[in-house]
Amino acid sequence: MSTYPTTNKGFALNFIDNLDAPLSDRITLIEKPLPKLKRGEVLVKMSAAPINPSDLVYLMGKYGLPPVDGAYAGFEGCGEIIAANAGLYGKWLNGKRVAVSATPGKDGVWAQYAITKASYCLPVRKEIxxxxxxxxIVNPCTSVCLIERAKELGAKAVVINAAASQVGKGVIRYAKMQGIKTIAIVRSKSNVAVLEQLGADRVILTDTESFRDELKLASKELKATVLLDAVADVDTPKTMSCMPIGSTGIVYGRLTETQDPIGGQFAVADVIFKNQKIEGFWLATYIGNAKPWQVLGLSKKVQKLFAEGIFQTDIYGQFDFDGFATALEHYAVHKSDGKVILTPNA
Structure with missing residues (x-):
């Protein structure tokens, strides 16, 4: 049986109310006492933890959760449960390798150890x-949930911006399996061939004079009535204006928040005269409202896709505590290069 650690080393939030401050200045490597487990909690020895766009927004104090100065950052990761205070389920989990989600408002997972609720841990298949x-958890589950929602809305095709992101690539893969066509919007010409090879039915560059005409034509031909929007700001009304009457925009991110304080905009005229709708999606809300069997079912579906090689997260590199802050800055600017992974116990 493992000895319960007394201290925990990791990257804590150093909140700076200045949008121009470097992201690497917003985290501080500290070591602090590791508290004992409360009822329902488990202790995870972390093996790997990625940076997601939501982590960047949180570091800037613009996320749906208020920043907690001095708390470890990081929303998701993978590790082994080495202690549990969660009844029979905790005993069953003890010793297992799990995908883990941080408890909202508590310490995150960019550390050697993470304490979270047992219900936020999902046993991982050995092939992964x-x-x-x-x-x-964060990106693949979001990809699946977004396409499932598009199906509920009766969409034959979807438009996805920031399509070279991990969520975007997951959407393209899963939509193809579900018989839904995809129109991928990207800024970089280098991503066009990549997304076409992945299975996108159309790939359109945003920074061209013909962008609106191309998107209008593609949306009409493919009957694209759902926008999956990770960008927000002026991108939402710009894209929706090219889509058919009755289209729905599902805003699940705001990548502009890593550079700009504007959260989101929509076109009032399109809402009134084109009967367009805007709704939001946050995975934390979905999981919080879902039944346990629904969460486990989603996890099994996603893990099966990973095990079969259908889903695959692009990895830029793995970094220990020494190289992580520099890699954080790289990821903030070059997200399409792949995930930066922290390996705190390497």
């Missing part, structure tokens, strides 16, 4: 590596 397992 640690770096891939560390990424199976």
């Amino acid at each position: 590596s640690d770096d891939q397992a560390s990424t199976i």
Whole structure:
């Protein structure tokens, strides 16, 4: 039986109310006492933890959760449960490798150890590596949930912006399996061939004079009535204006928040005269409202896709405590290069 650790080393939030401050200045490597487990909690020895766009927004104090100065950052990861105070389920989990989600408002997972609720831990299939397992909750589950929602809305095709992101690539893969066509919007020409090879039915560059005409034509031809929006700001009304009457925009991110304080905009005229709708999606809300069997079912579906090689997270590199802050800055600017993974116990 493992000895319960007394201290925990990791990257804590150093909140700075200045949008121009470097992201690496917003985290501080500290060591602090490791508290004992409360009822319902487990202790996870972390193997790997990625950086997600939501982590960047949280570091800037713009996320749906208020920043907690001095708390470890990081929303998801992978590790082994080495202690549990969660009844029979905790005993069953003890010793297992799990994908883990941080408890909202508490310490995150960019540390050697993470304390979280047992219900936020999902046993991981042995075929899935640690770096891939560390990424199976936030992005892949979001990709699946977004397409399932598009199906509920009766969409024959979807438009996805920031399509070279991990969520975007997951959407393209899963939509293809579900018989839904995809129109991928990207800024970089280098991503066009990549997304076409992945299965996108159309790939359109945003920074061209013909962008609106191309998107209008593609949306009409493919009957794309749902926008999956990770960008927000002026991108939402710009894209929706090219889509058919009755289209729905599902805003699940705001990548502009990593550079700009504007959260989101929509076109009033399109809402009134084109009967367009805007709704939001946050995975934390979905999981919080879902039944346990629904969460386990989602996890099994996503892990099966990983094990079969259908889903795959692009990895930029693995970094220990020494190299992580520099890699954080790289990821903030070059997200399409792949995930930066922290390996705190390497």
